[in-house]
Amino acid sequence: MARPRRPKPKESGRRTKKKVSILNTESIEYVDWKDVNLLRRFQSDRAKIRARRVTGNDTQQQRQVAVAIRNAR
Structure with missing residues (x-):
C-alpha cells in the first residue's frame, strides 16, 4: 500500500535584495x-x-x- 504524500514545505517568502553594481554606483561606462x-x-x-x-x-x-x-594579466 502506498504511503500518503507529505505536503511540501512552503518557502519563507523572503527574497534577497539584488546587489547594486560598483560600475552603476560610480557611473563608470568603460572598464579600462x-x-x-x-x-x-x-x-x-x-x-x-x-x-x-x-x-x-x-x-x-x-x-x-x-x-x-584577462588583458591586465
Missing part, C-alpha cells in the same frame, strides 16, 4: 584594463574573477570586467 584599483574589486583574494551574483554586474558589465582582467 589599466585601472588596477577598480579591477581588484572584482577579484577574490585568490585572483579569481568574482561571479555576477556576487558583484551585482549585469551581463554586459561582467563581460567587460572579465576581458579587462
